[in-house]
Amino acid sequence: MIxxxxxxxxxxRQETSGAKGQLETYHASNISTDMSFLEMxxxxxxxxxxxxxxxxxxxxxxxxxxxGMCGAVVNGRPHGPEKGTTLCQLHMRHFSDGDTVVVEPWRxxxxxxxxxxxxxxxAMDQIIQAGGYISVNTGGAPEANTIPIPQDTAEMxxxxxACIGCGACVASCPNASAMLFTGAKISxxxxxxxxKPEAARRALAMVSKMDGLGFGNCTNERECEAECPKxxxxxNIARLNREFIKxxxxxxxx
Amino acid sequence: xxxDTKIPGGPLTEKWDRHRFELKLVNPANKxxxxxxxxxxxLAGGSASASLAELGYNVKTFCIQDSxxxxxxxxxxxxxxxxxxxxxEGDSIWRLFYDTIKGGDFRAREANVYRLAQVSNNIIDxxxxxxxxxxxxxxxxxxxRSFGGAQVARTFYARGxxxxxxxxxxxxxxMRQVADGQVTLFPRRELLDIVVVNGxxxxxxxxxxxxxEIETHxxxxxxxxxxxxxxxxxxxxxxxxxxxxxxxxxxxxxxxFANPCFTQIHPTCVPVHGTYQSKLTLMSESxxxxxxxxxxxxxxxxxxxxxxPESERDYYLERKYPSFGNxxxxxxxxxxxxxxxxxxxxxxxxxLAVFLDFADAIKCDGKxxxxxxxxxxxxxxxKITAExxxxxxxxxxxxxxxxxxxxxxxxxxxxxxxxxxxxGEANFSDHGANRxxxxxxxxxxxxxxxxxxxxxxxxxxxxxxxxxNTSHQAFVDTALIAKERISKLLSVNGNRTVDYYHRxxxxxxxxxxxxxxxxxxxxxxxxxxxxxxxxxxxxVIVPGINLNFNQSLERAGRVADxxxxxxxxxxxxxxxxxxxxxxxxxxxxxxxxxxxxDDDHFKYVATWEFKGDELEPVLHKEQLAFENVELTQRSYK
Numbered sequence: 001m002i003x004x005x006x007x008x009x010x011x012x013r014q015e016t017s018g019a020k021g022q023l024e025t026y027h028a029s030n031i032s033t034d035m036s037f038l039e040m041x042x043x044x045x046x047x048x049x050x051x052x053x054x055x056x057x058x059x060x061x062x063x064x065x066x067x068g069m070c071g072a073v074v075n076g077r078p079h080g081p082e083k084g085t086t087l088c089q090l091h092m093r094h095f096s097d098g099d100t101v102v103v104e105p106w107r108x109x110x111x112x113x114x115x116x117x118x119x120x121x122x123a124m125d126q127i128i129q130a131g132g133y134i135s136v137n138t139g140g141a142p143e144a145n146t147i148p149i150p151q152d153t154a155e156m157x158x159x160x161x162a163c164i165g166c167g168a169c170v171a172s173c174p175n176a177s178a179m180l181f182t183g184a185k186i187s188x189x190x191x192x193x194x195x196k197p198e199a200a201r202r203a204l205a206m207v208s209k210m211d212g213l214g215f216g217n218c219t220n221e222r223e224c225e226a227e228c229p230k231x232x233x234x235x236n237i238a239r240l241n242r243e244f245i246k247x248x249x250x251x252x253x254x
Numbered sequence: 255x256x257x258d259t260k261i262p263g264g265p266l267t268e269k270w271d272r273h274r275f276e277l278k279l280v281n282p283a284n285k286x287x288x289x290x291x292x293x294x295x296x297l298a299g300g301s302a303s304a305s306l307a308e309l310g311y312n313v314k315t316f317c318i319q320d321s322x323x324x325x326x327x328x329x330x331x332x333x334x335x336x337x338x339x340x341x342x343e344g345d346s347i348w349r350l351f352y353d354t355i356k357g358g359d360f361r362a363r364e365a366n367v368y369r370l371a372q373v374s375n376n377i378i379d380x381x382x383x384x385x386x387x388x389x390x391x392x393x394x395x396x397x398x399r400s401f402g403g404a405q406v407a408r409t410f411y412a413r414g415x416x417x418x419x420x421x422x423x424x425x426x427x428x429m430r431q432v433a434d435g436q437v438t439l440f441p442r443r444e445l446l447d448i449v450v451v452n453g454x455x456x457x458x459x460x461x462x463x464x465x466x467e468i469e470t471h472x473x474x475x476x477x478x479x480x481x482x483x484x485x486x487x488x489x490x491x492x493x494x495x496x497x498x499x500x501x502x503x504x505x506x507x508x509x510x511f512a513n514p515c516f517t518q519i520h521p522t523c524v525p526v527h528g529t530y531q532s533k534l535t536l537m538s539e540s541x542x543x544x545x546x547x548x549x550x551x552x553x554x555x556x557x558x559x560x561x562x563p564e565s566e567r568d569y570y571l572e573r574k575y576p577s578f579g580n581x582x583x584x585x586x587x588x589x590x591x592x593x594x595x596x597x598x599x600x601x602x603x604x605x606l607a608v609f610l611d612f613a614d615a616i617k618c619d620g621k622x623x624x625x626x627x628x629x630x631x632x633x634x635x636x637k638i639t640a641e642x643x644x645x646x647x648x649x650x651x652x653x654x655x656x657x658x659x660x661x662x663x664x665x666x667x668x669x670x671x672x673x674x675x676x677x678g679e680a681n682f683s684d685h686g687a688n689r690x691x692x693x694x695x696x697x698x699x700x701x702x703x704x705x706x707x708x709x710x711x712x713x714x715x716x717x718x719x720x721x722x723n724t725s726h727q728a729f730v731d732t733a734l735i736a737k738e739r740i741s742k743l744l745s746v747n748g749n750r751t752v753d754y755y756h757r758x759x760x761x762x763x764x765x766x767x768x769x770x771x772x773x774x775x776x777x778x779x780x781x782x783x784x785x786x787x788x789x790x791x792x793x794v795i796v797p798g799i800n801l802n803f804n805q806s807l808e809r810a811g812r813v814a815d816x817x818x819x820x821x822x823x824x825x826x827x828x829x830x831x832x833x834x835x836x837x838x839x840x841x842x843x844x845x846x847x848x849x850x851x852d853d854d855h856f857k858y859v860a861t862w863e864f865k866g867d868e869l870e871p872v873l874h875k876e877q878l879a880f881e882n883v884e885l886t887q888r889s890y891k
Contacts, residue, residue, distance in 0.1 A: 091637070
């Protein structure tokens with residue numbers, strides 16, 4: 001009962017960061033519909049290698065939708081057409097025989113292309129470095145059940161903490177804004193009592209770093225929420241704004 | 255090679271306290287004079303980097319991914335154990351210790367495992383303080399669940415993403431130290447070799463995966479936390495980048511490799527569906543709490559599962575193990591699935607699967623409750639297979655999941671190379687011949703947060719270390735050897751891809767050194783691997799150049815190491831003439847087909863010393879002493 005399809009692929013090829021890139025056409029035949037999208041690219045790469053050509057570079061690791069390493073814009077949509085799905089979990093049964101599929105890297109000034117579909121997302125680590133943590137040294141923690149946290153609050157924090165840092169929110173946004181990524185981390189920590197002492201400093205520092213790295217601002221396009229493979233809600237952006245305004249107006253930190 | 259466990263004297267419960275007191279301390283003002291290299295940023299490496307930096311050491315942290323947040327610890331689903339006894343069920347440090355020793359089929363070191371159970375509670379405290387959003391009860395206190403057949407509910411969890419949340423906790427602590435300038439981060443770097451000077455580990459050679467540049471880095475000590483080697487089987491639940499290379503290079507530099515054949519094969523994974531497949535996906539074993547495992551009674555019965563009447567089904571786990579039923583430990587469940595499929599009773603297109611059926615649970619508890627418990631797992635299954643497990647039974651099959659073997663370490667987590675420490679899955683120390691569920695996360699964080707910060711201080715304070723830098727000849731020579739190997743890989747220019755060899759090796763290992771083993775198969779496999787390795791170096795094709803982002807070259811180096819390491823696994827499996835935990839040699843089984851240990855002759859850690867490419871490795875034994883637990887035959891009848 002194995003079903004196969006044939007596809008025409010237009011894939012972005014770019015030798016190095018500074019080089020000029022272009023879309024190149026590949027024909028993928030006898031692709032099993034049980035394959036994942038990345039396994040389909042594996043198959044093309046095996047053939048390119050045997051033909052003495054350079055295989056397509058793309059980032060990937062866990063292939064079960066949690067590490068956040070993979071991602072490409074497929075037919076204009078980050079991680080492809082399926083809702084709440086990373087590229088590695090997108091299966092070829094969602095495509096039809098004869099389809100033409102365009103595959104491009106994440107598009108954002110803050111994510112320079114390394115090669116082909118692989119981009120440099122270290123800017124996201126820098127946003128976390130600016131304050132995406134609770135300052136507690138190893139060894140100094142109180143007994144875990146000392147602070148009860150209402151179940152609803154813990155669940156909301158978990159909803160925000162589920163972000164995998166893949167960058168699809170940035171890639172989908174017309175402004176290349178990182179507000180959903182930053183908002184998710186600010187929300188996760190601001191919702192929890194452990195995160196409150198640093199909430200004001202964190203909000204100001206992370207937003208300032210985000211702006212400095214060349215990410216755009218949020219204009220409520222909501223593309224990020226629609227494309228996020230973990231379906232992180234834009235209420236986290238609202239919470240970011242609240243935390244930022246609160247910190248700016250009412251805290252002693254400037 | 256001399257094995258010295260450095261286990262402190264005194265009663266088991268006081269060893270760690272005593273040892274911490276006896277370890278020399280580095281004066282706080284002097285800590286900044288010491289550089290430490292940490293390779294790997296999973297739970298062990300991430301937590302170690304952050305904790306060492308907090309103490310004031312200069313830490314250089316390396317990872318293979320683009321960000322330290324992506325290490326494969328992130329994929330752990332189920333949870334993390336701790337002996338908090340929040341449920342008032344009579345759990346204790348001693349019970350967690352005992353369960354872990356017994357679950358490991360009495361092939362782990364008592365002192366290490368007891369310490370692991372002791373610090374388990376500190377881990378939960380630490381993670382909560384960092385903001386890890388563990389599941390909570392209505393009253394706001396932490397929730398627990400039972401896991402992996404444990405008789406107490408001691409597992410803390412964050413939905414089905416516990417590994418992710420714990421890793422993000424360690425990552426956030428690490429990022430804080432990067433911002434403070436106490437950690438220098440080197441992402442997209444792959445370790446190519448360890449640099450040893452005067453018998454001490456003093457640095458590494460690494461490849462910058464973006465530019466291809468070969469870099470050398472020096473330090474006063476090196477910490478490896480590079481994970482396990484399950485990817486030798488090609489198909490496993492490991493991430494694509496997981497590899498043996500770092501610890502294998504250390505082995506070739508003089509670090510003993512312990513129990514390499516101890517590999518855990520997890521019973522509940524989505525079955526293989528095609529030859530193009532790149533990896534396998536684990537379905538949390540919590541599913542076995544409500545699912546019933548069965549196959550058709552008659553071999554070759556290909557009717558759809560719902561058309562097979564009850565009388566023609568064999569619920570073989572319930573039949574064979576009436577008291578544990580579907581909840582038998584991982585190794586027992588896995589071997590039984592294979593046994594059924596070997597008899598032709600396997601289901602699905604490939605015949606390599608068994609049913610895990612929720613129909614009775616749905617009938618009894620209602621669909622809502624089952625959805626609440628397992629909804630995310632059911633939708634993950636449906637995403638992969640396009641089948642609805644509420645309507646038709648899941649199909650599952652075992653897959654390689656975790657490796658208990660790893661570099662030999664003493665009580666300080668130091669390998670047999672001075673100054674080379676090994677943490678987490680990369681070492682061998684705590685799980686014996688079989689790891690219990692929710693114990694891997696516990697061990698990684700115990701090693702990184704609460705053990706290495708003390709023991710590395712003892713080493714640095716008590717060891718004369720000469721002042722050297724990367725211009726030392728040992729760095730120049732080691733880098734040259736690494737470069738030559740890359741040139742060699744790129745110059746073979748044959749006509750088979752790296753993946754071709756990796757898949758072939760994986761099939762050999764799965765067939766002969768997988769769930770069950772026998773001497774004849776192991777001997778055959780060793781020869782097959784030798785031939786495959788020879789062919790690899792004559793006929794592999796690695797496209798591109800070194801000085802660029804070259805993923806084929808990365809994979810080629812890792813597969814070349816696997817092709818050597820596979821032989822070591824087989825040598826180890828052949829030398830252990832008993833069955834224990836996940837190592838099941840068909841010649842050694844009880845009448846009920848269970849693993850039959852031989853404690854008189856094999857109650858030891860098998861540690862292998864590298865002697866040269868053409869020479870047999872030499873076995874060194876650490877005899878395990880069980881002074882606090884009684885050796886028993888595991889029984890789940």
